[in-house]
Amino acid sequence: MRNNLAAVGIWVAVLFLVLTTLPLILSGYWLKILTNIIMFAVLAQSCNIISGYTGYPALGNVVFFGLGAYSTAILMNRIGAPFPLALLAAGLISGLYAAVLGLPILKTKGHYFVMATLGVNEATRELVNNLDFLTGGGIGMSLPIPDRSIQSFYILIYFTMLVILVSCTLLVHFVSRSPFGFALRAIRANEQAAGVMGINTTLCKTGAWVASAFFTGLAGGVYAYWLTYIESQVVFSIIIGVKFFVILLLGGAGTVFGPLLGAFMFQIIDQFIWGAFPEFHLGVLGLLMIMVVIFVPNGLLRLFETRIWFPAKGLFQALGVMGTRAGRSEKG
Amino acid sequence: MALLQVKDVTVGFGGVKALNGLSFEVNQGEIFGVIGPNGAGKTTLLNVVSGIIRPSAGEILYRGRLVSGLPTHTITRLGVGRVFQITQPFHGLTVRENVLVGAYFGTRKSSTSTVDVDAILELVGMDKLASRPVSELSVAMRKRLEFARALALRPDLLLLDEVMAGLAPTEVDYLTGIVKRINREGITIVMVEHVMRAVMATCRRVLVMHLGKHLAVDAPEAVTRDNRVIEVYLGRRYAERMAGTAGEKRG
Ligand SMILES: Nc1ncnc2c1ncn2[C@@H]1O[C@H](COP(=O)(O)OP(=O)(O)OP(=O)(O)O)[C@@H](O)[C@H]1O
Ligand SMILES: [Mg+2]
Numbered sequence: 001m002r003n004n005l006a007a008v009g010i011w012v013a014v015l016f017l018v019l020t021t022l023p024l025i026l027s028g029y030w031l032k033i034l035t036n037i038i039m040f041a042v043l044a045q046s047c048n049i050i051s052g053y054t055g056y057p058a059l060g061n062v063v064f065f066g067l068g069a070y071s072t073a074i075l076m077n078r079i080g081a082p083f084p085l086a087l088l089a090a091g092l093i094s095g096l097y098a099a100v101l102g103l104p105i106l107k108t109k110g111h112y113f114v115m116a117t118l119g120v121n122e123a124t125r126e127l128v129n130n131l132d133f134l135t136g137g138g139i140g141m142s143l144p145i146p147d148r149s150i151q152s153f154y155i156l157i158y159f160t161m162l163v164i165l166v167s168c169t170l171l172v173h174f175v176s177r178s179p180f181g182f183a184l185r186a187i188r189a190n191e192q193a194a195g196v197m198g199i200n201t202t203l204c205k206t207g208a209w210v211a212s213a214f215f216t217g218l219a220g221g222v223y224a225y226w227l228t229y230i231e232s233q234v235v236f237s238i239i240i241g242v243k244f245f246v247i248l249l250l251g252g253a254g255t256v257f258g259p260l261l262g263a264f265m266f267q268i269i270d271q272f273i274w275g276a277f278p279e280f281h282l283g284v285l286g287l288l289m290i291m292v293v294i295f296v297p298n299g300l301l302r303l304f305e306t307r308i309w310f311p312a313k314g315l316f317q318a319l320g321v322m323g324t325r326a327g328r329s330e331k332g
Numbered sequence: 333m334a335l336l337q338v339k340d341v342t343v344g345f346g347g348v349k350a351l352n353g354l355s356f357e358v359n360q361g362e363i364f365g366v367i368g369p370n371g372a373g374k375t376t377l378l379n380v381v382s383g384i385i386r387p388s389a390g391e392i393l394y395r396g397r398l399v400s401g402l403p404t405h406t407i408t409r410l411g412v413g414r415v416f417q418i419t420q421p422f423h424g425l426t427v428r429e430n431v432l433v434g435a436y437f438g439t440r441k442s443s444t445s446t447v448d449v450d451a452i453l454e455l456v457g458m459d460k461l462a463s464r465p466v467s468e469l470s471v472a473m474r475k476r477l478e479f480a481r482a483l484a485l486r487p488d489l490l491l492l493d494e495v496m497a498g499l500a501p502t503e504v505d506y507l508t509g510i511v512k513r514i515n516r517e518g519i520t521i522v523m524v525e526h527v528m529r530a531v532m533a534t535c536r537r538v539l540v541m542h543l544g545k546h547l548a549v550d551a552p553e554a555v556t557r558d559n560r561v562i563e564v565y566l567g568r569r570y571a572e573r574m575a576g577t578a579g580e581k582r583g
Contacts, residue, residue: 179436182425186433189422195404196382196414198438198485202403254424 023158031154035226037267038161039219043244044251044259045168046215051245052253053172053181054208055188056106060117062241063124064094064213068220069235070128073141076225078134083146087160087221094217095210102206109191118238125236140231143224157226164222165260168215173256175211184208188254243285250292252299261301333396335360335489335520336381341390341400343376343544350376352544353390358489358522363515365535365552366524369565373544374524375417378491381522382414383407394489408438413487417494417524419474421466428453428462430477431484438485447484456480456510472503479510489520496527508533528556528566540565 019038023031043065050058071090075081081089105116128135135141146153175181183204186194195201224230243266251262269288270281277284296303334357343351350373358364366374379385381392383404392400399407408414422430428449435447453459456476461469469477475495482490492511496504508530515521515534525531531538531552538555540547542564548555555561 182429182433182436185424186422189424190420192384192404193416193420193422194433195384196408196416197434197481198405198408198436199433200403200405200437 019162023155028151028154031158033267033271035154035158035161037263038158038165039223040244040247040266041260041263042161042165042168042215042219043240044247044262045165045172046212046219047244047248048172048253048255048259049168049175049184050205050209050212052248052255052258053176053184053188054205056205056209057110057114057245058117058209058212059114059238059241059245060119060121061212061216061244062236062238063117063121064098064216065220065223065240066121066128066232066236067097067124068094068217069224069230070135070141070220070232071217072221072224073143073230074134076143077141083225087218087225090221091214091218094220095214098209098213099206102209103202106202106205106209121236121238121241125232128232128236135232138232140229142229145228146225154226157222160222161219164215164218168211169256169260171211171215176256180204180207185254239282239285242289246285246289246292250288250296250300252301255299255301258299258301262299265300334358335395336522337393337396338377338381339391339393341377341380341387341392343373343380343385344388349544351380351387354541354544354546355390356539356546356549358520361515361518361520362536363511363521363523363534365531365538366522366541367526367528367531367538367555367565368541368547372541374541375493376544377541378414378493378522378524381407382412382491405437408485408487411486411488413438413482413485413490415478415482415490415492415495417497419471419478421469421474421477423466426463426465427458427469427477430466431480434481434484438487447486449484452480452483455483455513457506472499475499475503475507479507483514487519489522490514492521492523492525494524494526496525496530499527501529504530532556 023034026034043061046064047058047061050056050061068090071093072083072086075086075089076083101120105113105120108116129137131137146156148156175184183194183199186197186199187201187204191201220235223235247262247266248259249262250266251260252258266288270284336358338357339355341351341354342349352373354373354377366377368374376385380387380400383399383402383406387400390400391398394407394410394412397410399410399412402410422433425433431449431452435449439447450459450462453462456479458473458476458480461473466474466477479495495507499507504527511521511523511530511534521534523531523535535552537549538552539549540555540558540561547564548558548561550558556566
């Protein structure tokens with residue numbers, strides 16, 4: 001157990017070092033890809049809270065991404081709020097939206113919940129489209145261009161995204177071992193029994209969704225500032241929702257590092273293997289979905305732990321035993 | 333005053349009335365049995381007491397306080413524990429964590445120091461299985477885990493739904509022993525049970541239900557001699573066998 005903890009510690013330290021130095025030496029193209037990986041890791045990690053730990057498949061969570069993007073854009077463009085303030089507000093607005101929606105929607109389960117969140121996404125997009133005076137309607141909306149060099153701007157965006165990823169991963173880490181985390185896992189396993197065990201299921205589910213929405217909204221806000229132009233077709237796109245959901249399943253729902261691993265692996269697959277067929281991008285997503293569900297239903301993280309890590313440990317042990325035997329026979 | 337008062341409670345599912353104007357009282361400190369044929373409404377009764385279902389008419393009072401309509405977790409925290417007929421363990425959590433959930437959330441004080449999870453696991457003989465995932469447990473062990481989890485709530489009133497069903501006689505005797513023991517320690521028990529062996533061994537009073545209605549409330553011995561009860565539930569065979577054994581004893 002302690003060994004395991006030390007190993008995780010070393011991994012995290014190395015990862016952190018790589019993620020903080022890499023952007024300083026990468027070219028613009030690769031920095032963009034790395035930022036994209038981090039963004040999808042945030043989205044998958046946020047989804048992990050409500051879907052992985054609590055068992056509510058929030059495919060329509062992309063609504064908070066769009067809401068965060070539009071909130072940031074509106075606050076910066078119409079009111080002239082500085083980016084950090086606009087971003088924080090965007091997170092809070094998304095969280096509030098989840099709190100209000102949570103009460104009716106989290107009463108539904110399984111497929112019904114999926115459909116309800118998708119419905120909310122469509123309805124919200126329509127609303128945004130029709131509030132022309134605020135959102136620019138179908139034309140989209142541009143954000144103020146930052147007055148700094150383009151390279152330093154992209155590095156700023158990268159680090160903002162990274163800070164968000166670290167915060168929500170830390171949150172998931174601490175929640176997963178707290179009583180609140182136990183409550184969420186109990187709800188995922190059996191909601192009725194959870195209620196009978198004294199868990200206020202409505203409050204816990206809503207809390208989980210609010211946290212999920214907050215971080216998703218932040219990611220949306222950074223995305224808007226990053227691209228300096230947004231339109232509702234893009235930021236409320238269900239494809240984004242499907243993508244971070246697949247990443248979550250690929251990496252391992254209900255694990256702390258699964259979403260990070262998933263985002264990284266997904267980008268690799270996207271980049272190197274099927275990147276050659278840009279017109280078949282959605283097909284790739286579809287194929288990947290099918291393969292994940294069939295071959296790694298529990299995610300890569302758990303697969304690595306059981307199929308690769310344990311056999312490797314067994315091999316080392318076997319070698320160790322053989323070594324001591326050989327030593328003995330030499331003596332004898 | 334009775335610990336639990338059920339007054340004219342009716343629960344309807346579409347056209348079916350699972351409970352139909354049911355009334356009875358459970359006193360502090362007793363082991364109260366509930367028997368009746370399949371579909372009599374026994375599980376529905378426990379669901380309505382623990383707040384999973386709202387009654388369409390009537391009211392339920394716990395310690396004189398109206399509890400029907402309160403959310404499940406509130407009723408639990410008032411001191412009402414529940415063991416399900418079909419075991420509902422939290423998959424993905426270990427045995428100990430399953431019990432810990434009850435300790436964290438079920439008690440009025442939200443500190444675990446007041447609940448000794450390991451002592452509870454020892455009481456139900458599961459201390460050696462503490463770190464196992466629940467998926468590895470046998471049916472008998474799952475039943476015991478349900479029990480342990482409910483005890484972690486520190487209930488004053490424990491609702492048991494057919495905990496003995498499908499268990500070997502030795503296991504029935506083991507659980508019966510635990511029921512008696514926790515009752516001596518002050519927990520009032522409402523026990524829905526088909527296994528008459530357990531009912532006869534533990535209950536002071538038994539409610540017989542039929543079609544969501546109250547058929548009789550009496551001591552177990554008296555109930556098994558009641559003609560109406562024999563008619564709808566125990567059956568002629570049971571009565572003849574009981575009469576037969578009595579006859580042999582006399583002869
Ligand atoms: N959720 C439900 N929806 C519709 N009908 C239900 C529901 N739950 C129970 N019923 C019906 O209510 C009646 C009472 O069911 P209940 O489960 O309370 O019986 P029971 O006495 O516990 O039976 P058993 O001994 O088989 O456990 C039955 O006719 C059942 O079909
Ligand atoms: Mg039943």
